[in-house]
Amino acid sequence: xxxxxALEGVVKRYPGAVTTAVDGISLxxxxxxxxxxxxxxxxxxxxxxxxxxxxERPDQGRIRIDGQDMQDVxxxxxxxxxxxxxxxxxxxxxxxxxxxxxxxxAKRPNDEIAARTTAxxxxxxxxxxxxxxxxxxxxxxxxxxxLARALVNEPKLLLLDEPLTALDRKLxxxxxxxxxxxxxxxxxxxxxxxxxxxxxxxxxTRIAVMDKGRISQLGAPDEVYERPANRFVAxxxxxxxxxxxxxxxTAPGVLMLExxxxxxxxxxxxxRDLAMGTPITLAIRPEKxxxxxxxxxxxxxxxxxxxxxxxxxGEASDVEVALASGKIxxxxxxxxxxxxxxxxxxxxxVFLGWPREAATVLAS
Numbered sequence: 001x002x003x004x005x006a007l008e009g010v011v012k013r014y015p016g017a018v019t020t021a022v023d024g025i026s027l028x029x030x031x032x033x034x035x036x037x038x039x040x041x042x043x044x045x046x047x048x049x050x051x052x053x054x055x056e057r058p059d060q061g062r063i064r065i066d067g068q069d070m071q072d073v074x075x076x077x078x079x080x081x082x083x084x085x086x087x088x089x090x091x092x093x094x095x096x097x098x099x100x101x102x103x104x105x106a107k108r109p110n111d112e113i114a115a116r117t118t119a120x121x122x123x124x125x126x127x128x129x130x131x132x133x134x135x136x137x138x139x140x141x142x143x144x145x146x147l148a149r150a151l152v153n154e155p156k157l158l159l160l161d162e163p164l165t166a167l168d169r170k171l172x173x174x175x176x177x178x179x180x181x182x183x184x185x186x187x188x189x190x191x192x193x194x195x196x197x198x199x200x201x202x203x204x205t206r207i208a209v210m211d212k213g214r215i216s217q218l219g220a221p222d223e224v225y226e227r228p229a230n231r232f233v234a235x236x237x238x239x240x241x242x243x244x245x246x247x248x249x250t251a252p253g254v255l256m257l258e259x260x261x262x263x264x265x266x267x268x269x270x271x272r273d274l275a276m277g278t279p280i281t282l283a284i285r286p287e288k289x290x291x292x293x294x295x296x297x298x299x300x301x302x303x304x305x306x307x308x309x310x311x312x313x314g315e316a317s318d319v320e321v322a323l324a325s326g327k328i329x330x331x332x333x334x335x336x337x338x339x340x341x342x343x344x345x346x347x348x349x350v351f352l353g354w355p356r357e358a359a360t361v362l363a364s
Contacts, residue, residue: 003079005029005065006027006062007025010061035207040195044210049191083146096131099145101149102149103153120152158191162195234362240283259282262303263303281362286332317344
């Protein structure tokens with residue numbers, strides 16, 4: 001059975017540290033969730049993972065797994081397994097023996113060990129490689145051996161510490177789908193720590209974005225990406241364009257803005273009735289902005305600028321546009337047509353536009 005997790009005001013401080021590693025986090029994770037702790041180095045996500053595993057003790061607060069207080073439960077007695085970033089496979093053992101190791105430590109019957117290990121290797125599509133040693137495997141195969149070893153004891157909670165970091169980009173993308181598929185099949189609660197925004201958003205059912213020991217925002221991937229709670233979340237989850245502006249008028253569900261940076265009137269869908277002159281920050285993702293050599297009369301928000309730079313990425317191009325104010329706006333344009341060379345050139349005049357619903361307001 002999968003585990004429910006409850007953290008209640010968890011605090012962790014390290015002697016001599018200037019900041020608190022984990023600063024009063026309360027969090028509930030449902031049984032069977034694929035949950036991600038996302039944030040930069042030093043934000044406290046790995047410390048939180050280690051406290052769940054039992055390698056660190058909270059200075060304050062409680063950690064409960066399926067209602068049981070973990071305060072005095074040692075790591076080996078917790079219904080938890082951890083998949084380490086390095087995979088930590090035993091080089092002298094075969095793939096089969098690596099996966100079976102935990103079952104043998106638990107002194108399970110030999111026929112049960114054979115059956116469960118074989119079933120787990122089949123689940124991760126390594127059934128034909130059971131006699132190989134780790135040194136004979138690719139990076140992706142090692143990752144799947146480590147996952148099978150972590151799952152074979154049927155823990156209620158699996159902790160994944162930066163599980164895809166050691167893989168190249170193409171393999172990471174392929175493995176994301178494999179991990180999600182396996183998690184759905186086994187039904188175990190997965191809690192992943194990562195600094196990779198794409199990894200978290202493509203795999204997790206919910207994300208907690210952490211900063212300086214606290215949770216800055218908690219929600220489903222699309223919610224956190226499309227409606228960031230603050231500047232930190234907006235900037236950490238992908239590229240973002242920010243315009244400093246002031247409210248100049250309101251209408252039902254709409255804020256009309258003026259912005260010296262944009263050098264044009266702006267409007268955004270927002271239900272709040274803010275006073276005239278209220279300072280706000282307008283945030284818009286690069287892929288939400290349309291780009292053209294002519295202005296589209298249907299654009300509600302329309303800006304004019306000069307191409308400052310173009311970066312071709314295959315499936316899309318990143319275009320930097322300099323506005324008259326000197327502000328640089330980044331636009332991501334899909335390369336839908338097959339062509340050689342860039343359609344846009346540096347110094348070319350272009351027009352930018354987006355609908356009211358494409359942007360969001362961050363409180364200044």
